[in-house]
Amino acid sequence: MNKNIAALICGILFGTGLTISQMSNPDKVLAFLDITGNWDLSLMLVMFGAVATLTTAQYFILKRSKPVCDSHFHLPKTGNLIDSRLILGAMIFGVGWGLVGFCPGSALAALSDGKRDPFIFTIALGIGMMLFSRFHNKK
């Protein structure tokens, strides 16, 4: 299997999962984040389904010496380092996520839902990512 075709299929599955679970709808995400409101636990079940599936599959996949289309597995090399950069980054992301209810994947999936917000969000997301490159100009 070609790397690009594999990635296309994975993208299709990912977008399908996000959309049918309604995680591409920011109202659904905020209904989970608003724990004192009319709490909707759906997001937790999406995460549970995803983590359980991946953990199980990964157990077998990582027994292989290499992936099908590459010479080795590219897993993060950051280990278990928990530093101020990680925590500050996660806090900034969390505040942005809680403001509107979009994360990067959900905004891309929402681009086709007929609303204006996902377009504005995606452009702003790109600006935020580029601002980071400007301020942290290191390899």
Added chain:
Amino acid sequence: MENFTPYSALIGGCLIGLSAALLLFFNGRVAGISGIIVDSFSAEIDNRYWRGFFLIGLMFSAAVINTFFPVAAVTYSRHILLVVVSGILVGYGVRLGNGCTSGHAVCGLARLSLRSAAATLTFMSAAILTTYIMRHVLGD
């Protein structure tokens, strides 16, 4: 909890997990969307293509479902400035913290990474607190 949709949530979640598993199986890569977006512009040229294909697949399948089989009516619409600020914070934050919901809360937790657990706990708490302030303090 009348809005709770357990079946579609579980099925959707399993599909996301399956997607991440297949990306690891075939390409040996972690399905963190923010990383895939950034690296689709900045990785060495040979490694940009699969990322582009992944993102196109994600947007395409969502478009097919949104157009032909919409799951539920979407009614949200927020102030443009709020959306801009939110997008910039998310874009900056995911790069500083090396990942978003998919990278830390799905792939990282599945790898039992303490680092991702710390990130997930932090952004969940920050998002819950922000939503609380927006809805119940400021009454947005």
